[in-house]
Amino acid sequence: MLGLYLHRESPVHALPAGWKLAGLAVAATGVFFVTGPAPLGAALLACLGLFALAWLPARTAADQLRPLLPILLVLFAAQAAFADWETAVVVTARVCLLVLLSALVTLTTRASEMIETLERVLGVLRPLGVNAGKLSLMLALTIRLIPVLFDLVQEIRMAQRARGVERSALALLVPLLVKTLRMADTLGDALEARGYDPR
C-alpha cells in the first residue's frame, strides 16, 4: 500500500489524528513567534524527543530533511548574505522544525485515519455546500484509480516506444486522457447501476 506511515506501538501513534493535527497547527503557528536560536534549539531537541517517544530512529528524522537539503542550503546562504548569521540559523532551524513536526504526524498516522479526520474537519464546511459523503467517495475513487493509471501510463509508453514516438509528451497524454475519460464514464454508469444516488 502506498503511504508514508511507519507502524510502532507508541503513545504518539495511539494519539487520535485530530489531536496530532491540532497540536501541529498550534506548534506551526507558535514557531513563528520564537526568534532566538536558544529556544529554537530547545524546540528542535524536544521534537527529536517526540521522534524517540514514537520509536522512530534519528535516521528516519534525517531522511525527512534530506530531500529539502538543496533548498535549505539556498535559504541559509541567502539569509547569511542578506541578513546575518543568527537570522540564517534561526530561519533554517525553523523550517527544519516545521518539516520534522509535520513529518512526525504523517509517519505516525495511517492515511486512512487521516482521511477520516480530514473529512470530519471538512464536515464543518457543510453550510458552504461541502458534501462530506461525496468527498469521501471521490477520495476513495482517486486512491483506487492511481495504480490503475500508473499501469495505463506504462502500457501506453510501451506502445508508443514500439511506434518510435516515446519522446513525445502528446503521444502519451492524448491516448491516456481519451482512454481514461471513457473508463470514467463506464465507472460512473456502474456506480449508478448499483444504486449510487449523487443527491
Next chain:
Amino acid sequence: MTTLSTRDLVHCALFAAIVAALGLLPPIPLAFIPVPVTAQTLGVMLAGALLGAKRGGLALVLFVLLVLAGLPLLAGGRGGFGVVLGPTGGFLLGFPLGAFVIGWLAERLPRGGNVLTLFVACALGGIGAVYALGVPWLVLVGGLPVEKALYGSLAFVPGDLIKAGVAAFAAAAVRRGYPTLAAH
C-alpha cells in the same frame, strides 16, 4: 457541491489520480529541449482546461487532501504536512487555484478556445495563479527576500511555458477525441 453528477464525481477523482500518476512517472523527456519536464503541473493545466473551473479546482483539492493525508504523491515521492509547511508548500496550495483560474478562463473562450487561447489560459493559471501563492509562501515561510524568491522561481517559467503548450495541444486534441466533455 450538491450539483455534481456521478459523472462529475468520477471525473474529479480521475484527474486527481492523473496528477498523482504524472508525479510517479520518471520525468517525460521532450523532443525539442534537453530539459525534462516533471509532469505534475501539466496535470493541473489539463484538469483546468478539460474540466472547467469548478470540477478542475475540485480535482486538485482532492489531490492536495491526499498529499496532506500522507500519501507520497508529489514528484519524488514526497507527501504529508511537511511539504505544505515547508518553503515550497505554496506551490502545492496553488495547484487548485491554478486549475480553477485555467478552467474559469477556458469556460469564457469562444467555442471552448483553440490551441493558442488555451495556451494563454494555461500559462496565466498554471504560472500566474500558482506562483501568486508559491512565491509569497517562499518569502513568508522561507524568509527569502522577495526579489530573491521571484528570481529563483523565474528559472522554472520556461519549463512551465512548455508545459502550457503541451497542455493546450493535448486539451484541444482530447476535446476532438472526446467531444461530450464540455457538454455540461
